[in-house]
Amino acid sequence: MTPVAIPLALLDQFAAAGFARLELGVLQPAEPFLDVMGEELRQRMFLTSDADGREMCLRPDFTIPAALAHIAGGDPARAASYAYAGPVFRHGANGGEVAQIGVESFGRLDRLAAETEVLALAVEAAQALGLPSPAIRLGDRALVDAAVGALDAPASLKRRLKREIAHGGSIDTLTTPQRAEESGHAGLFAALEAAGPDAARGVIEDVLSLAGIAAVGGRTPAEIAERFIERAANRSAAIPAAQRQTLRSFLAIDDAAPAALNRLKEILGPGPQISVFEERLDAFSGAGLPVDRMRFSSRIGQGLDYYDGLVFELARYDGADPVGGGGRYDGLLGALGAQAAAPGVGFALWLDRFGAGS
Structure with missing residues (x-):
């Protein structure tokens, strides 16, 4: 397998936007990944042990090592943004090794502005890698939580x-x-x-x-x-039929983002998560992102348990396999042992899915 070239110009672009480059080790302690990653990815990790018998793994993901580096660097609640590039290792993925490039931003309290900047940066990066108009699909784990939380x-x-x-x-x-x-x-x-x-x-x-x-x-x-x-x-638990139908209707939403917003209001009624989603679309539109061409699906969840708000995917066209994705993970630092909570948002692109990757 020929290694995918790392686009250094993109890392320079991220640095100019305030995302400092992180160098993260390939060999990582396994425990943090096992604690916070979802079942699907947990089963695809390459596990080993060090000389002291501690369980280690080949890095399957950049977000968790970046979060650990942020915690180790000082007050976890401080605002700091990072960029990275290199291989991640997962069973069954392109021979076990996949090159990624991406960013993580921690501690920003202007959540909508941070989400907008990260999504815009992901789109710009995809364009620099040869995809001029990536399809954008949105999801929201907080909306799923609200829909499920309303059940008896x-x-x-x-x-x-x-x-x-x-x-x-x-x-x-x-x-x-x-x-x-x-x-x-x-x-x-x-x-x-x-x-x-x-x-x-x-x-x-x-x-x-x-x-x-x-x-x-x-x-x-x-x-x-x-x-x-x-x-x-x-x-022995049984959900009332009417509530089950409401949840089924919510999970069936897959439409253009503005139409999906109207459908969400019809199904879930007014609530803080609906308001956040509406404000998010307004922020995206104000930044020049193509909201009318975005789709929302209540089923998009990235397959990683640490996402807890916005999730997004970029693809060559609607319905195609994603070339990258990201989202919000406000609970991640706490799950990794940080004493102070801090919001987080980021994305990663899979370079092999862009062809040459440079």
Whole structure:
């Protein structure tokens, strides 16, 4: 596989816009990625161990190392912006190695201005790489959270719905009281329900300990126990039919951004997240971005669990595979151990999808 050239002129362009270049190690501690990345990407990591037995990985993503570098550099709440370029490593992706270029911005309280700048910079970068009019698709994880949060359902089921929706799950399958794949374990789940969460947690952890199982797929016995308890609680949960239909209608939205805004107002009614989305489109339009040609899909979630607001994809044309994407992750620094919360937004482009990459 021929390495993709890094477009140094783009890094200079990012630096001129205030994004300082970061040099980030290829070998990274695995724990932060396992803690905050979604299931799909977690399963595609290249894992190894260092001489002291600590679990390490080849860098599968730039955002988390950039966030850790920001935390290590001082007050996490400070405003700072970074750019990077280099390979990331994932099973099944172009032989396991993919070249990326992108930016991350932390600590900016002018959220809409930061989102607008980052999206405009992504479009400019795509144009510099030979894509003059990239198709832009928008999503919003905060709108998904608001739609799911309005349901009359256990908190554990809501968490599962949010997680599964971000990865393309079906609302009808997820809200069936007893899913087909769980029917073979009905006795186990019934016993866990009867025992109650505290006793069930202890039993599962004891069984895993006796079997000598320390972790499965990066999860500790305690985390495995929590997943079993959640599934037991969700078996008997039923979402009212009218609410299920409202959520289904929301998840079906895939339209030009202005039309999608009207549809969101019809389905979800007034609320702060709708207002933010409307203000975001106004900010994009004011910056000269082609809002009328953007599409919104409630299903776009980037497949990464750390996104919690705006998400976007750039593609050659509508419906094509994305050449890059990004979004907002205000909870990421806290999830990585920062004592002070700080907003964050960024993007990455996959250079191999632009051809020569220079």
